[in-house]
Amino acid sequence: MARIGRIGWSWDPIQEMERLERDWSDFFSGSGRPSAVKYPPVNVFTGEDDVVITSEIPGVNPEDVDLTVTGDVLTLKGTRRQQELGQGQAWHRRERGYGDFYRTIQLPYNVDSSKVEANYSKGILRISLPRAEADKARKISVKTA
Amino acid sequence: MAEVEKSREVKKQEAGGGVATERTRTGRIYMPNVDISEDRDSLTLYADLPGAGDEDVSVTLENDVLTIEAKVSSVKVGDHRLSYAEYGVGDYFRAFTITEPIDRDRIEAKMKDGVLRIVLPKKEEAKPKQIKIQAG
Numbered sequence: 001m002a003r004i005g006r007i008g009w010s011w012d013p014i015q016e017m018e019r020l021e022r023d024w025s026d027f028f029s030g031s032g033r034p035s036a037v038k039y040p041p042v043n044v045f046t047g048e049d050d051v052v053i054t055s056e057i058p059g060v061n062p063e064d065v066d067l068t069v070t071g072d073v074l075t076l077k078g079t080r081r082q083q084e085l086g087q088g089q090a091w092h093r094r095e096r097g098y099g100d101f102y103r104t105i106q107l108p109y110n111v112d113s114s115k116v117e118a119n120y121s122k123g124i125l126r127i128s129l130p131r132a133e134a135d136k137a138r139k140i141s142v143k144t145a
Numbered sequence: 146m147a148e149v150e151k152s153r154e155v156k157k158q159e160a161g162g163g164v165a166t167e168r169t170r171t172g173r174i175y176m177p178n179v180d181i182s183e184d185r186d187s188l189t190l191y192a193d194l195p196g197a198g199d200e201d202v203s204v205t206l207e208n209d210v211l212t213i214e215a216k217v218s219s220v221k222v223g224d225h226r227l228s229y230a231e232y233g234v235g236d237y238f239r240a241f242t243i244t245e246p247i248d249r250d251r252i253e254a255k256m257k258d259g260v261l262r263i264v265l266p267k268k269e270e271a272k273p274k275q276i277k278i279q280a281g
Contacts, residue, residue, distance in 0.1 A: 038231060041157070042232075043230045047223060057195070059191075059257070093180060108228075122198050123260065
């Protein structure tokens with residue numbers, strides 16, 4: 001399992017993919033349990049016609065974050081840069097992780113990728129993902145014969 | 146520099162036994178992750194406080210205890226339902242004992258993108274001095 005260590009984090013893409021698949025299948029089967037190792041952590045808010053995802057990624061440059069949406073899958077990719085030490089500086093303590101991150105998130109429905117909006121404020125990334133028109137629920141009236 | 150609380154995981158942790166007194170605000174309190182560096186002139190502390198703006202954070206240095214607090218209100222997204230959560234939202238608290246004498250008048254604290262940066266300049270007498278060895 002990919003573990004975020006105290007200094008940076010190690011990452012195995014194959015294991016990560018397997019783990020994500022497992023995590024999200026757990027989530028949608030209702031037995032999901034948030035685990036400590038996913039980065040960045042996300043919260044998912046579901047509405048009738050859109051999904052809003054918030055994620056805690058403090059201290060990144062928004063230009064270092066890359067979002068893509070394909071159908072009903074959101075990919076979140078980016079880099080949290082390491083704080084550079086100046087001349088004569090030494091670390092006492094390092095708890096904040098840094099490095100590359102990559103997550104794929106299965107959304108509950110197809111998204112209109114042209115209407116996706118994202119903003120970054122106070123270290124929180126907020127992504128609004130409107131449901132694709134063709135995918136919206138329709139009420140079907142039952143006719144009597 | 147000694148610490149009041151211990152942190153082991155990167156997962157957002159709730160502040161534990163280090164909080165000795167009860168607070169007037171209810172709700173969760175998290176312990177921010179920090180990096181601390183030192184050089185000849187100062188200590189620099191970085192703390193991750195996602196969700197906190199500059200007006201939400203307070204930093205105090207009383208005697209030799211540096212306290213970082215931030216108030217963060219929970220987020221509501223329209224009439225949406227929180228259907229899945231990997232992180233909790235709440236206040237932050239953490240305190241450190243600082244053994245170096247600090248020049249209080251020159252402490253600087255700044256918030257940017259959810260990261261607090263505090264520079265604690267050392268007092269002149271606390272800085273290491275090179276002592277010249279004279280040939281005798």
